Amino acid sequence: MAPSVKDYYEILGIDKKASQDEIKKAFRKLARKYHPDLNPGDKNSEQKFKELNEAYEVLGDEKKRAEYDQYGRSPFESGGPGFDFRTYTSGDRFDFGGFGDIFGDLFGAGAGHEAFDLKGHDLVMGIELSLEEAFSGITKPIAFNREVSCMECKGTGAETYQQCEKCKGIGKISTSKGFFKMSQHCDSCGGSGKKVTKACKKCGGRGAILHTENITVKIPAGADTGSRVKVRGMGGAGHGNGPSGDLQIEITVKPHPLFTRKGDDLFIDVPVTFGEASLGAKIEVPTIDGVAAMTLPAGTQGGQKFKLSGKGFPSSRTGRKGDQYVNIKISIPKNVPERSRPVIQEIENLYRESPRKGMARK
Ligand SMILES: [Zn+2]
Ligand SMILES: [Zn+2]
Structure with a gap:
């Protein structure tokens, strides 16, 4: 996805000092207006809706917001900080991901549930470089711990399970409200279609285990303090079939005695x-x-x-x-x-x- 150039605050039409409540309100109002289901085939609305999601993903999270306020969008990243937006075409069912609670009051049933396939969280790791290293770029081996999906239970957390009765194992429930016809994640099983009857012994039912990664990262020439390098898929384990989060390497360039x-x-x-x-x-x-x-x-x-x-x-x-x-x-x-x-x-x-x-x- 090409990085949008607009300021996140501008996209949501809010002040830099806006409270979380105001951010949420602004997002809701605009998301209703530009929702792809209400504007089928309208590329402009689709783009606006993507921007809104991207802005809310960051500003709606105090930690990400603080980082954004401090660093803005780093030229080292292809998208926004930790943001991964699935492309979709009009007419497809739009996956709300973590926004289920936001849309709850608009679309009725299923409010407050957690979608099953979610991307894992991003890990942030600091790295210090000398000015010379920042100048030439550097390849550095790093070791860190992250959660990976448990192989034993394939991330489900279950050793044994049975079919969910509410959705009959489909994981989705169809609802209609006015002229909307929606299919949503089953709130009983969280969209997996399964109910755990016995937790996985290896991961204790969490679906993920701690794993030490040894990888080599390449910091491109020209890095400055605050630059970030993203290593895709090296963050926390995803939920269900969701992808892993990313590893964000945040660079600090040490002061130099001469320059x-x-x-x-x-x-x-x-x-x-x-x-x-x-x-x-x-x-x-x-x-x-x-x-x-x-x-x-x-x-x-x-x-x-x-x-x-x-x-x-x-x-x-x-x-x-x-x-x-x-x-x-x-x-x-x-x-x-x-x-x-x-x-x-x-x-x-x-x-x-x-x-x-x-x-x-x-
Ligand atoms: Zn397991
Ligand atoms: Zn179910």
Whole structure:
């Protein structure tokens, strides 16, 4: 799914300070208007409805909302944070997933039930990189625990079960309300069509067990603090036949002793001597992946800035490189040895023009 560019708050037409209640209300109102069952074949409504779901999925969850407020949508992700929207065509039965409670009052029967096939939750894991690692990109082995579907019971949590009586094992119940004809998950068995009679011994009826994963993750070049890399399917186990959640790797780039980074540009202070600055010189300047030769023109001033084009970070969007900015510092000796003082005095005598000329006040 192409990432939508609109702000989630804008999509729901609410203020950044909106309460959960206001968010829910706004979502309900708009979801009613753009629901695909009410607008069959209308691509525009379908798109709007998807956006609404995406926005609500994030803003309706305090944790995801806080992350969104802080980081927005990372360029490293293809969709929104942890969001996976199933595509559907008009006329298909729309699966409410976790939104069952929201639509309960609109569609009547079955309100409050939990849909059976749900995607597992996302795991978030922090990773620290040096500036050099962030620059070049890195492949890193990581180990972590996650819940996976229990093989013994195939995620059902049951060793033995019987057919659900209410839905006769179908897992769905048809209801009609006005001109809506809906089929919904059976609230008695949660949509599985089965009732557990004896819990699985291996997972204790949970349907999932803890498993240690050893995987290698690839952090692309150009990562910055707050960037996220998504590893699909490496999150918590799904419910029923739902897919696993994703693993979100959140990057922190450690401060560097020489460089400061702003977006794709790097900044560095480079000290030069009075002689180099006044006479001009060829100097070597550290860069993130080596050194660069630079020519100081005669008469270079302290605080003067030079740009080394293309010596910055690769943009995570375009791959184009940023620049490095060199800030010149004139290095003045703190302690002048006695024998050097006459030489400096000599320069002072020859160099008659006062740098404070023109600053005189009447
Ligand atoms: Zn089991
Ligand atoms: Zn049932």
